Amino acid sequence: MNEHGEIERDVEGWLARHEQKQLLRFVTVGSVDDGKSTLIGRLLHDADGVYDDQLASVKRASARGAIHDSANDGEEIDFSLFTDGLKAEREQGITIDVAYRYFTTPARKYILADTPGHVQYTRNMATGASTADVALILLDARLGVQPQSRRHAYIASLLGIPNLLVCVNKMDLVGYDPAVFERLSEGFGGFARRLGFRDVSTLPVSARRGDNVVARSRKTPWYDGPTLLEYLERVPVGVALDHAPMRFPVQLVLRPHLDYRGFAGQVASGALRPGDRVRVLPSRKETTVRSIDAWTGELPVAYAPMSVTVRLADEVDVSRGDMLVPVDAEPRVVERAVADLVWMSERPLDLRRAYLVKHTTRVVSARIERVLGRTDLETLETLPAEGMSLNDIGRVVLSCSRPLFVDAYGANRVTGAFIVIDALSNDTVAAGMLRDDAAPPAPASGRRATSQVDAWERRRRLGHAGAALWVPDTGEAARATAVALERALFDAGVVATLLEAEAGTAALVAAGVVAAGVVAVCLAAGASEATADALRHDVGEDAFIQVEDADGALATLRARGLLG
Structure with missing residues (x-):
């Protein structure tokens, strides 16, 4: 597991092999106090993913008893301190913001996101989970399934995370009883499998004691599956975005002098090469990619998620928010769409109010035309609803003032995602995932149903x-x-x-x-x-x-x- 000696012997060789390792992004989710930060800290510690100075700092903080309580049993290390870095987090003993950590093993390299479990910070959890390939959801073996456990699992499924690992934590506090593990595995595992994950697995662990985190525990002889690290090293990684149709949202027009005009942005999906025929949306003008520039010079190809500058063969009109796409694989161009929405604002949704929608690099004024239903997290039924409030998850009809260039979220997690912004306060109030469903017909009555001018445009004019x-x-x-x-x-x-x-x-x-x-x-x-x-x-x-x-x-x- 320890790669330090290998690095000292052959730095360049190690770096070359490191570049070839597959990257896995994973996120920890679950209810507050289920032990997410402790599990991640234990994983980093036992997988030799902690720097010496960081380890010394955490040992000092643990010895001072900054977070010590009677449950710590005088242990040398409080593993949660490896990720809970904010002063408020250490004072309150909870995770507030998303903490990202990076580590590597001989098999893979990893980016992990430790997200908060408190219901107040659900918006932070959704942010941290949005790019993950695997979600680790923790259940406290003593307390079982909590409402926030269901909410986080459902949000993870909406965000398109293909793999869910249910970690039944604190097994040491229930005497490593296999009946407790089986009960939670069957109950919550059955709920999770209804959400559409590609794979749902279960694992008994004790984050505090290290059981089945990196090393197999002798206290769970009845469990014959992989440890947490073995699971992370073996779980299949989803299809990369560079295999999806090419999408290049334009972020900035670069014109440093009269002889250069380029369009900067990040390749959202697919691959882009000089000579490719592309279409500019929304104008639908066709042209050819002349060159692809990066800070190292011209590139023969650009893959997602590379940030590059594209030069075109023709002088076509391209602005920020436009998108370059293949002529034979266009996204849908929509002004009305059906989306799943996670409401993140303490101020409820106002169907009469104009919002801003940010989709890739494009920002348009929009309104939520209607709420088709709200999800009951106990039964997973869609209930009738006229509005949405903090932490609600529902399905809505989105009506935009200008077209968006979209793919279904299940096919493309970049062009299928958007956020809703309060136009007055500039707060992000919701995160949305676009669906393939056709939007229901717009209202047939009333003057506003046929208007091409929305409230925000009128406000700017008047x-x-x-x-x-x-x-x-x-x-x-x-x-x-x-x-x-x-x-x-x-x-x-x-x-x-x-x-x-x-x-x-x-x-x-x-x-x-x-x-x-x-x-x-x-x-x-x-x-x-x-x-x-x-x-x-x-x-x-x-x-x-x-x-x-x-x-x-x-x-x-x-x-x-x-x-x-």
């Missing part, structure tokens, strides 16, 4: 969003307030209109005006609270303001970010 200012009283005082408010808005550069309608049609008319990006000051004869509630529902809570006075309404518009 300088503000649409809003409904509801004046509840229809007397002369209310009319005077409404007139003064329209005047004040107009003087402030806002496109506003005074809207008078019958109570029965007020909500419908006002919603149409607001959808056009206009601020509507609404007066409705004989209107009731029900009319106001209908309008609030149609335009959304953020765009509905009940007016007490003109100055207060203007202040509310500014506070909600609807002006400017």
Whole structure:
């Protein structure tokens, strides 16, 4: 296992052999306190993947008792400290951020991601798992399957991870009882196999004691499978992206001088060679690859995930967010698509709100047209749902203002993935995986169903969003307030209109005006609270303001970010 002597004898030979080793990416997932960081620390330690100074530092921290508790039993090393590097993680004894570690054995080289188990940090787990070939999901032998265990397994399956290893940890605390292992293996293993993993295996371990991590344990004679390290050295790695159709999203146009025009980016999948015929999306112009440049010079070929600059034979219009693809293997070009969505924001999904979607290097304004269903993690059934909140997993219809160039996530984990961004706060609120399913027909009624202009484009043009200012009283005082408010808005550069309608049609008319990006000051004869509630529902809570006075309404518009 120790390669130090080999390196000292023949550095260049070792480096050459290291370059030829297959790379395996794996991630640890599971509920909080199931022992993920301890297992990874033990694996790194026993596989000789820890530097001497790091080992000395962890020994000092363990001796000081920074994380010591009665469960440590006075052990010399707290193995979780090898990955829990943040001060807050060491203080609280939990993983918060994703920790990446790199190590090698004679068989393979590895990139591992240790992800947090706390429900609050599910978004971090999804990030860490997005590129893995194997997911190690830990179960505490004493506590069994937790809700977060199911959630993490389901997210891992959505992310297209082909292999799942169920590690039943803390076997030492149940006396290495084979019945406990069998019960959890059958119960959770059955659940996991319904999720569509290519392979689901189970393994009894004690991360703290090192049982079946690198060395086979004498305390589990009833188990005849591989150790954790043996499993990692043997598990098949999925088909590399360089075997998929070529996709090259353009990140940057380089023009350092008049004689050079190149398009920089990362090969998302497939291979690209000089002389290849390519099509530029969305313009659909065809051209030929003239050369492929890297910092070392021109390349004969570029594979995923290499970052290169491509020069084309013809002067075609190419911008950031465009994509070069083979003329005979194009992706789907869609504006509406079905996707699986993991909601990561504490603010619930607002179907009336415009979001930004980032797909490869392309950013477009978009909205979630509707929620087709939300997954029940206990039964895996799809339940009816009208919205999504923090940590929900559901299926949605995505409607974009401009086309995306996509493959199904199961076929291409780069061009099949996207994130949803709050356009106002710039927070990432969701991660999505595109499906092959055709999007259901768009709504057939309503003016907005045929519009080619979305709310975000209108906001950029007008300088503000649409809003409904509801004046509840229809007397002369209310009319005077409404007139003064329209005047004040107009003087402030806002496109506003005074809207008078019958109570029965007020909500419908006002919603149409607001959808056009206009601020509507609404007066409705004989209107009731029900009319106001209908309008609030149609335009959304953020765009509905009940007016007490003109100055207060203007202040509310500014506070909600609807002006400017």
